[in-house]
Each structure stands twice: as structure tokens, then as C-alpha cells.
Amino acid sequence: MWGWVLASCLAAYALKVSGYLLPKSVLDRPFVPSLAAALTVGLLSSLVVTNTVASGQALVLDSRLLGVGAAAAALKFELPYIVVVLVGALATAAGRWAGLP
Amino acid sequence: MPHPRLTPAVRSGVSIAIAVGLYGAAFGALGVEAGLTVAQTCALSLLMFTGGSQFAFVGVIGGGGTGLSAFAAATLLGLRNGVYAMQLEAMLRPAAGRKALHAQFTIDESMANASAQTDPDEQRRGFWTAGLGIYLTWNLFTLIGALAGNAMGDPARWGLDGAACAAFLGLLWPRLKGRDPIAIAVVCAVATVLFIPLAPPGLPIIIAAVVAAGAWAVLQRRGVPT
Numbered sequence: 001m002w003g004w005v006l007a008s009c010l011a012a013y014a015l016k017v018s019g020y021l022l023p024k025s026v027l028d029r030p031f032v033p034s035l036a037a038a039l040t041v042g043l044l045s046s047l048v049v050t051n052t053v054a055s056g057q058a059l060v061l062d063s064r065l066l067g068v069g070a071a072a073a074a075l076k077f078e079l080p081y082i083v084v085v086l087v088g089a090l091a092t093a094a095g096r097w098a099g100l101p
Numbered sequence: 102m103p104h105p106r107l108t109p110a111v112r113s114g115v116s117i118a119i120a121v122g123l124y125g126a127a128f129g130a131l132g133v134e135a136g137l138t139v140a141q142t143c144a145l146s147l148l149m150f151t152g153g154s155q156f157a158f159v160g161v162i163g164g165g166g167t168g169l170s171a172f173a174a175a176t177l178l179g180l181r182n183g184v185y186a187m188q189l190e191a192m193l194r195p196a197a198g199r200k201a202l203h204a205q206f207t208i209d210e211s212m213a214n215a216s217a218q219t220d221p222d223e224q225r226r227g228f229w230t231a232g233l234g235i236y237l238t239w240n241l242f243t244l245i246g247a248l249a250g251n252a253m254g255d256p257a258r259w260g261l262d263g264a265a266c267a268a269f270l271g272l273l274w275p276r277l278k279g280r281d282p283i284a285i286a287v288v289c290a291v292a293t294v295l296f297i298p299l300a301p302p303g304l305p306i307i308i309a310a311v312v313a314a315g316a317w318a319v320l321q322r323r324g325v326p327t
Binding site for chain 1: 109112113116117120137141144145148149150151154158162168169171172175176179180182183184185186187188189190191192194195200201203204205207209212213216217257258259260261262263264265266267268269270271272273274276277282285286287288289290292293294297298299300301302305306309310312313314316317320321
């Protein structure tokens, strides 16, 4: 098992390093900042969705939705980031405590 | 500029490190339960250090899968880190000698917390507080979880999975100014939902990145500034 553990760690690291090896000539193109901004929005949006409704390959609606809704409300009221995260956790925990999935 | 510890990027990085790090206990418990030794479980957190891939690895082993299929599942999930690394390379431009170090701390949260900032120094602080902060908490709680086993129960009971969603939403929120970013966010969210059931975990995020690039290209061609 040690072999597979270490091989998987090595592969994970190789993937992480590969992205840092983009040639500078590519990065200095004028469109890069606006493309990077678009990618940021797309990746963050996808991470929100994945963490909220994915359970492996299944789409699941559960208490995490309450957490996201409550966090959105906290953001609307411009509460500090740590409060937003806490509100997300509390709303999710409250949903589970109330017997929701 | 106040003391670096107090900047928004540092505060959000520390918040994320606490919320995400606690989840390390769940990983530690699951790793030992799957039949890995405490040392193997900790090695995954120390060396692989990408939560999704780690859960995939022990999930396959725990389900009776082979080492090869565990390797394949973990590696597939790790592909998105390559995309994040490109993003971070364009943003942080680390010196050649420091790329190897940046790579180890390139994960969902460090990319997200760096990308959410606009000032270059804040981006750097955002990357390092989230990356190093999670590295410390994640490894500490992996060890605790591996030693304690299931004694501490499911972290979902404490809403920690909801905290992760809120953390990413909190980073996305300030970026949703104007029609174009909102359009890109919506299109990518829809693409993610569509591909979650169709593609192995991890790939929908890469597909969303491709969709974002496509949407960006369409908006550029129309001459609409993004």
C-alpha cells in the first residue's frame, strides 16, 4: 500500500507543479488578466455549487443549501467574512439538528 | 496598510484554515477505518495535500478497491490543481526557485482566497495564509482523527460542510459586480450542476473553467469589457 500512497502523492504534486511551468510569453499576452478574472469567477462559482449540491456523482439537496442561503443573506448585509462562514455552518447544523438531511 | 495579520486576505485565510482544517479529523478517521496505517493516513495529508483526492483515495481503498483504482481516482480529482496552478502562476508570478514550494500549497482554498483579492500583495498573502494555514490545521487534525478514530463523530453534524460552501460563496460574492461576471458565474454554475452526475468528481470544476473561458471569449468578441 505504501507504493500506491506515495505514487498518488507524487502524481498529485506533478499536476500542481505543471501549471507553474507555463511559458512567460503566454502569461504576458494582454488578454491574460481579463481571462484570469473570468476564470476566477467561473472556478469560484463551480466550487460553491460542487460543495453545496454534490455528493460524489449524485446531486443532493440537503442542509448545505440552508447554509449557502444564510451565507448569502449575511453577505447581503455586508457582515465580515468570518461571520459569513460561521452563519453558513450554523444554518447547516441547525437544519440537520431539525432533522433535515 | 495595517499590520499584515489584519488584512482582509489574512482574515479570510485564517477563517478558512479553521473551518477546513477541522475536516482533517474526518479524513484521518476515515483513512484508518479504510485499513491504512496512521502513518500512511498522515503521509497522504502531508504529501498529497489535496482533500478531495485524499478522500477519493481512502474511499476506494475502504470500499475494497485496488491501489491502482485508488491512484486513478485521486489523480483524476487532482487535475483541477493543474488549472489552479496556471491561474496562480499568472497571478502571483513566483520566482523560478519558489514554484516548487507554491505547488505544494496549491489547493481549492488557496487559489480561491488569492483570486478573491485584487491587490497583488493581498493576493500573495491570501495564497499563503490559506495554503500554509490549512496545511497546519489539516495535518494536525488528520493526526488527531487517525488516532481518535470515529470517537468525534461526523463533522457534517457541526455544519462544517456548510461552512465550506459559505467560505467559497464569500470569496465569489465581491466579484459579482456588473452583468458580465454574473453571467459567467451563472453559466458556470449551470454547467457544474449538469456535469456533476455525468463526469467523475473533480472534472465538473475543470469543465466550468473551460465554460468560463468560452463565455469570456464570447463577451470579448462582442467588445463588451469583462
